Amino acid sequence: MPLPDAASPLYERVKGYILGRIGSGEWIAEHKLPSENDLVQQLGVSRMTVHRALRELTSAGVLVRVQGVGTFVAATRPQSALMEVRDIAEEIRARGHRHSSAVLALEKTRPGRDLAREFEAAGLRTVFRSLIVHRENGEPVQVEERHVNPGMAPAYLEQDFERTTPYDYLQRCAPVTEVEHVITAVRPGAEIGSLLGIAPDAPCLLLRRRTWSGTAVVTVNRLWYPGERYSLGGRYRVGSRGPAS
Amino acid sequence: MPLPDAASPLYERVKGYILGRIGSGEWIAEHKLPSENDLVQQLGVSRMTVHRALRELTSAGVLVRVQGVGTFVAATRPQSALMEVRDIAEEIRARGHRHSSAVLALEKTRPGRDLAREFEAAGLRTVFRSLIVHRENGEPVQVEERHVNPGMAPAYLEQDFERTTPYDYLQRCAPVTEVEHVITAVRPGAEIGSLLGIAPDAPCLLLRRRTWSGTAVVTVNRLWYPGERYSLGGRYRVGSRGPAS
DNA sequence: TAGTGGTCTAGACCACTAG
DNA sequence: TAGTGGTCTAGACCACTAT
Numbered sequence: 001m002p003l004p005d006a007a008s009p010l011y012e013r014v015k016g017y018i019l020g021r022i023g024s025g026e027w028i029a030e031h032k033l034p035s036e037n038d039l040v041q042q043l044g045v046s047r048m049t050v051h052r053a054l055r056e057l058t059s060a061g062v063l064v065r066v067q068g069v070g071t072f073v074a075a076t077r078p079q080s081a082l083m084e085v086r087d088i089a090e091e092i093r094a095r096g097h098r099h100s101s102a103v104l105a106l107e108k109t110r111p112g113r114d115l116a117r118e119f120e121a122a123g124l125r126t127v128f129r130s131l132i133v134h135r136e137n138g139e140p141v142q143v144e145e146r147h148v149n150p151g152m153a154p155a156y157l158e159q160d161f162e163r164t165t166p167y168d169y170l171q172r173c174a175p176v177t178e179v180e181h182v183i184t185a186v187r188p189g190a191e192i193g194s195l196l197g198i199a200p201d202a203p204c205l206l207l208r209r210r211t212w213s214g215t216a217v218v219t220v221n222r223l224w225y226p227g228e229r230y231s232l233g234g235r236y237r238v239g240s241r242g243p244a245s
Numbered sequence: 246m247p248l249p250d251a252a253s254p255l256y257e258r259v260k261g262y263i264l265g266r267i268g269s270g271e272w273i274a275e276h277k278l279p280s281e282n283d284l285v286q287q288l289g290v291s292r293m294t295v296h297r298a299l300r301e302l303t304s305a306g307v308l309v310r311v312q313g314v315g316t317f318v319a320a321t322r323p324q325s326a327l328m329e330v331r332d333i334a335e336e337i338r339a340r341g342h343r344h345s346s347a348v349l350a351l352e353k354t355r356p357g358r359d360l361a362r363e364f365e366a367a368g369l370r371t372v373f374r375s376l377i378v379h380r381e382n383g384e385p386v387q388v389e390e391r392h393v394n395p396g397m398a399p400a401y402l403e404q405d406f407e408r409t410t411p412y413d414y415l416q417r418c419a420p421v422t423e424v425e426h427v428i429t430a431v432r433p434g435a436e437i438g439s440l441l442g443i444a445p446d447a448p449c450l451l452l453r454r455r456t457w458s459g460t461a462v463v464t465v466n467r468l469w470y471p472g473e474r475y476s477l478g479g480r481y482r483v484g485s486r487g488p489a490s
Numbered sequence: 491t492a493g494t495g496g497t498c499t500a501g502a503c504c505a506c507t508a509g
Numbered sequence: 510t511a512g513t514g515g516t517c518t519a520g521a522c523c524a525c526t527a528t
Contacts, residue, residue: 035512045499046498046499048499048500052497052498055515068506069512069513070514071513182476184475185430187448201446203431203472205428205429227430227431230429280494280495282493282494292520293516293519296495310496311495312524312526313493314495314526314527315494
């Protein structure tokens with residue numbers, strides 16, 4: 001049976017099957033996939049289901065489809081430095097500076113409906129929450145509020161996050177395979193402002209980040225940066241999308 | 246006949262129908278759409294087709310769906326793709342909204358030393374400069390100050406940037422091969438603030454972007470976004486592959 | 491319980507591409 | 510002409526939400 005039994009929708013399992021072949025190196029860039037009808041036979045699902053899986057992987061840039069010809073594994077694109085998830089402690093040390101942090105909260109809590117939706121898990125009962133201030137040479141540069149899926153990181157609350165970092169621990173339990181970032185400019189308000197040592201109405205970068213490991217959301221985070229002391233950036237090559245002839 | 250006859254697929258026409266209602270203001274944020282079955286009746290198409298249209302608009306952020314409750318127009322906070330250089334006019338139209346712009350300056354000027362350094366061309370004598378405000382449904386969402394290397398885009402000053410966009414013209418003369426982004430949060434100050442219709446001390450995203458075509462710097466830009474009305478973001482697969490979804 | 495969206499199937503017709 | 514992907518339908522069952 002090629003498709004593992006799981007509670008996820010069939011088309012997601014078909015996607016997983018294909019991503020697995022690609023991830024294992026069995027299907028490399030330019031490889032021609034079996035036709036929809038072949039996959040229908042091999043996987044024992046309907047053509048609409050196969051088609052949906054292939055369509056979604058195509059719009060995600062994983063596959064390239066050409067009518068009348070076939071479906072192919074897309075050529076890879078370069079990855080941007082800006083969107084990388086890096087350990088802030090490492091980043092600071094890489095600048096030759098001293099990193100320190102203070103753990104202000106580390107607890108179990110109940111997610112509201114919005115948070116449960118962000119975790120893509122409506123029935124989620126509890127989440128872990130941490131609130132940490134990171135300092136560079138003693139100066140606050142980031143307030144990090146994390147919500148963590150307890151199923152993915154059961155020992156989260158037992159960690160000492162003044163010695164290690166959430167990034168470090170989570171990367172061991174549930175390596176990140178996908179990231180979503182949304183950046184806005186906000187006023188930090190009194191609470192976050194005082195943690196960052198800036199005025200409550202000073203401009204402030206708010207980075208919302210969700211990370212996935214496989215198909216499960218591992219963390220939902222909010223990171224505040226003092227706007228005038230910090231910036232996010234990167235330089236990268238623009239890749240050509242689509243079929244590499 | 247609610248769906249105009251067209252050569253595009255039915256589900257695209259259903260999407261167009263819905264985007265039209267939203268664009269015209271008939272359905273505003275939070276508005277509850279007719280149920281799938283109602284739309285099946287009204288539009289005379291099958292439920293799978295309606296469902297596909299609604300699903301794609303949901304993944305595009307236009308709609309929000311809650312199982313057992315209904316489908317709603319999303320409270321859109323316009324969002325730009327962070328790592329891709331996209332035409333803002335196209336981005337806005339893709340959300341089913343109306344794009345308009347005002348050209349406040351379009352001129353030849355002498356670069357200062359810093360600007361010449363950013364162009365990586367110390368001897369640069371003149372640069373083109375444009376200052377444009379972009380609006381989404383009449384509301385300012387971006388102030389775009391561009392400096393353009395005249396050697397790469399000689400007819401820049403003759404373009405009508407209320408009909409086309411700098412992106413569009415430049416992409417034809419000098420396709421972007423490399424990009425650098427730096428994002429900070431700032432106070433816009435009186436001038437930019439008034440162009441964006443926000444207070445001079447309201448939080449504001451400043452995106453500095455340089456683009457290359459081959460080894461030459463084509464543009465050095467500063468883009469201001471009203472922090473509370475706009476965000477930058479994206480979702481990416483980690484590793485060797487490009488953006489997800 | 492009734493109504494919503496989420497998924498899945500079997501079968502159909504079409505447009506496109508290659509040999 | 511045979512094979513591919515693109516679309517569309519009618520009907521079904523399910524999970525979830527509100528009342």
